[in-house]
Structure formats: C-alpha cells, structure tokens
Amino acid sequence: xxxxxxxxxRSPIRSLAKLRQAKxxxxxxxxxxxxxxxNNEEFINKVMNNNKAVIVNFHAEWCEPCKILTxxxxxxxxxxxxxxxxxxxxxDNADLVHTFEVKAVPxxxxxxxxxxxxxxxxxxDADMITSLIDRMSGKNNAGA
Numbered sequence: 744x745x746x747x748x749x750x751x752x753r754s755p756i757r758s759l760a761k762l763r764q765a766k767x768x769x770x771x772x773x774x775x776x777x778x779x780x781x782n783n784e785e786f787i788n789k790v791m792n793n794n795k796a797v798i799v800n801f802h803a804e805w806c807e808p809c810k811i812l813t814x815x816x817x818x819x820x821x822x823x824x825x826x827x828x829x830x831x832x833x834x835d836n837a838d839l840v841h842t843f844e845v846k847a848v849p850x851x852x853x854x855x856x857x858x859x860x861x862x863x864x865x866x867x868d869a870d871m872i873t874s875l876i877d878r879m880s881g882k883n884n885a886g887a
C-alpha cells in the first residue's frame with residue numbers, strides 16, 4: 744500500500760490521468776490523493792513548487808484534535824481538483840516544524856505560489872475551515 748502511495752505521489756498528474764481512465768464512473772469528478780510529506784525535499788517539491796494551492800496540515804498521531812481535523816480536511820479537499828492537502832507528521836519532520844514555527848498541533852498553513860497566505864492553529868470552527876478551503880480553491884474570489 745505505501746509503495747503504491749509513494750509511486751502515485753511521485754507523478755500526481757500521471758496518476759490522476761490513470762485514475763480517470765481506470766474508473767468506469769463519471770470522469771468529471773477528480774479525487775486528489777493526500778500528500779504525505781516524509782522530508783524537506785518532498786515538501787519543497789510537492790508543496791512549495793506545486794502549481795495548485797496547498798493546505799498543509801501539521802499533525803501528530805497522539806493529538807486528539809488532529810484525529811478530528813485531519814479526516815475532515817481530507818473529506819473536504821480530496822474531491823477538489825485545484826487544491827491539494829499535504830499532511831506533515833510533526834514527530835517525523837522537526838526541520839519543517841522549526842521552519843514554520845509550529846508551536847502546537849494541529850496547525851494548518853495555506854500555501855499558494857510558494858507563499859503562506861493564511862493559517863490557523865487548533866481545532867477551529869467548521870465555518871472557518873470551509874471558508875479557508877473555499878478561498879484557496881477559488882470558490883470564493885475574495886482573499887487568496
């Protein structure tokens with residue numbers, strides 16, 4: 744499973760094309776895979792250099808609010824074709840935690856064109872989450 748996931752993350756455009764061809768259901772719905780960030784290089788390549796906006800979710804397995812937020816972010820973002828979700832485990836990525844000054848989890852950072860455009864820390868109101876996703880995906884032209 745993890746080998747397949749890594750393969751699909753290496754070439755997300757080709758993977759989406761194959762996924763569309765393999766499915767017999769409607770091809771108008773594209774489900775993005777979540778980027779599971781393993782190291783700094785992967786973060787730079789798949790998040791900072793991404794041509795789409797990316798919601799970065801810094802989380803930890805031991806974090807109870809993360810266990811609520813992470814699945815909700817996946818549910819809301821995966822159906823969108825113009826927004827990606829990257830998940831960063833704080834235990835495995837100390838350099839990224841330091842670089843982005845993550846002091847508590849969950850911490851969510853919105854990145855567009857390699858720049859941080861929004862962020863929040865902790866389990867926030869559902870309207871705040873959907874508003875961020877709408878702005879980042881272009882559903883709402885205000886803001887990002």
